[in-house]
Amino acid sequence: MKRIKLSLLGVLALLSLLWWQADPLVLEGDRFFALRGVLVNYTGVLGMGVMSVAMLLALRPVMLEPLLGGLDKVYRVHKWLGIAGLALAVVHWLWAKGTKYAVGWGWLERPPRGPRAEQTVEIFRFFQEQRGLAESIGEWAFYAFVVLAAIALIKRFPYRRFLQSHRLMALVYLALVAHSVMLLPFGYWTTPLGALMGVLMAVGTYAALKSLFRGIGRSRRKVGEIEHLVRHADNGVLEVGVRLKGPWPGHHAGQFAFVSFDPQEGAHPFTIASAWRGDGRLNFMIKGIGDYTRTLPQTLKAGDRVEVEGPYGRFDFAGEESRQIWVAGGVGITPFIARLQALASDPAPKAVDLFYSTSAPDEGFIARLRELAGKAKVKLHVLVSGRDGRLDTEAICHRVPDWKAGRVWFCGPAGFGQALREGFAAKGFGEERFHQELFDMR
Template sequence: MKNITRIYFGTLLGLSALWLAVNPDIFAVQDFVGFRNLMVQYSGFLAFGMMSLILFLSIRPVWLTRRLGGLDKAYRLHKWLGITVLVVATMHWAWRMAPKWAVALELLEPRRRGPRPDGAGMHWAQSLFLEYRGLAESIGEWAFYSAVALILVALIKCIPYRWFAKTHTVLAVIYLALVFHSIVLLDFTNWATPVGWALAVMVLVGSVSAILVLLGQIGAGRRSTGEVVEVDYLPEMQSLQISIKSDGGWKGHRAGQFAFVRFGNSNEPHPFTIASAWQDGVSGLTIIAKKLGDYTNTLYETLKPGDPVALEGPYGTFTLQRDQSHQIWISGGIGLTPFVAWLEDLVANPMRREIDFYQVAPHCDGKLMARIKDLSARAGVRLHEWRDARDGFLTGERLRGDIAHWQKAGVWFCGPSGFGQAIKDDLVAAGLPSRAFHQELFDFR
């Protein structure tokens, strides 16, 4: 979380500092209209910069996602930036409309527009931008309304995922429209300053990213195909255990990673944690899909052996660590999937480590639980079957009471975010270094 916090505030403060350093007259302006014009420029530059980073993150650059701590962290940063863009873009629109509102409320005298400059003596680019200024303003206004609607669709989780998936790509088109808006309407004097140079870089990076999104090239180098081998319904967990055979294009994964999976003729890839370890010579993997929404609900009714599968991945850094002498694993509900893969990996590649695995759930499918027990015994992992009705809620306090020397352990959590945060807060407050707590942020909206 520290890395995404640094990049988020670094982007926000860095762009602000750059613009203010080039435009210090904002602190000396005395009339409302002059201040308003500068705020329109500042908020537009800030919103466009963050949108450019959002587009860059959307193409899943490997080096950046690793630095952030995994694709799940990159999506969390993506979400923070999206919310901030929504706020800053609204401010940009409000500052642009402010004189009209002030005149309507009789707080400001109407101003007569002088004659439009004829372009004489101007740089050719400035004259060209002036000619297209009205069009750029109209495009920007409609792009703003469209972007607000689509960002809200992305943030409101009760809206079906399929709507979100189909509409979110349109933001790349809106971004390209805002490229024209930003180039034309940036104060021309800023083009010869670091603000203009920064905008040029953002336009280049963001536009290339948007084109890759529209051409469907995200993750193109990590794609492979296969077919469904077996579908096993786990009624106690309302989940499907799906075994997939790769056609050979899947090059392997580390235990705990996830993949984007598309079944049959669907155009909607969904992220699923891989619930099996990679074995050389065995071109297959297993995922467990919980019935959480409209898409996963239909899988139960339609998925069958032989159906084609499109895979993209692997992604993620929530992987088995072999350099910690004591580890505590905590799964909440369907969050057990990466730990199943970890157990398989430990059985295949044993290591002498002290590991406590808290498998927390209201109940678990008997067949899957038998597999977890068998793997835990063979891997030398202490399994704690935690059932809320029988054991109460698992808290950091109870965990500390159960395990000696917990302060020296690495804690790995996968499950509901609120549950994980409560455990982390307790353990860190009691003395666990915050860097020793690792949590999968498996939330892509």
């Protein structure tokens, strides 16, 4: 969590610092309108800066995973940059358009405006002539941005509609690039801020075009077919075995992939529930918790084509401590199954306790889990919430007396994870020793 906050603050701080260096902040004439001009420029720079970085992160850059702790964290930074961009865009619009409306309604009186300085650079003269067009493009792009952002943030919109509408964000971004290039104060372009904004908008434009042409992640996609299906009726989990036809780079336990069973629906992220054996086989365990995933047991069959993109993620069970505590809530058991399979053939010297909390126990599934844990030499604790109550920090510490010597790896519902994180933090357990998948891609 700390990395996410620092990343967002770092982007805002860098842009603010360079803007402060580039803008003389001279408030001449009417103070209100002079301040308005300064704030329009500042919010515009910040807004385009954070949106450009968000576009870059949409490319799923694997090289940034070690810095942020996995693609799930990269997407969380992407989300908060988008929210910051939306907030800045609203403030920018209020200063740019709201003031004009106030003048039109007679609430404010605009001071007399002198002639604009004549531009000697041809490209800047052209931009100056297109100022009205640039303002119109920015205004309508802003309205579209607000609508698309609302669809992305309101979870009641189906995931499929979110994917379809979110791709249009690339068109909005390209319109905002045109708006910004023409309206950015000409003096900025000769400063470090201008150089940075030029690079950011160029990279963002590349990312937008790649998104429009569905090129994001293309080099990491492999085609395969469903080899087997196992339905665990009691816990509502569908186990999908896939055999890839192309070379797979291999994966570590805890990583995930974007899986597409239906091109019209698009790809969904699922944790890989199997250790890599070099044979092209992957297993996924899918809980029917959404409109789409609930239909999969009826629509999927052996032999169906599937497209897999990945692997991604840094839920890698690394750490020098001699003990690890794994906590799984419901279908969050998936990455731990993959790790158990890996340890079954190569047990780790660490002492490991696995807590599996479920509200819908499936006896056949749990029997397989116990067998696998036995082979991996992992101590398994199965807790049924309706029978054993809610698993919390106190219960874990009671069952693992030397918990202070370990790390916690959690995968499951966000609220459950947050409660455990806060519980361990209250006991002085460092945040860097609590690992949690942020498995929410919107």
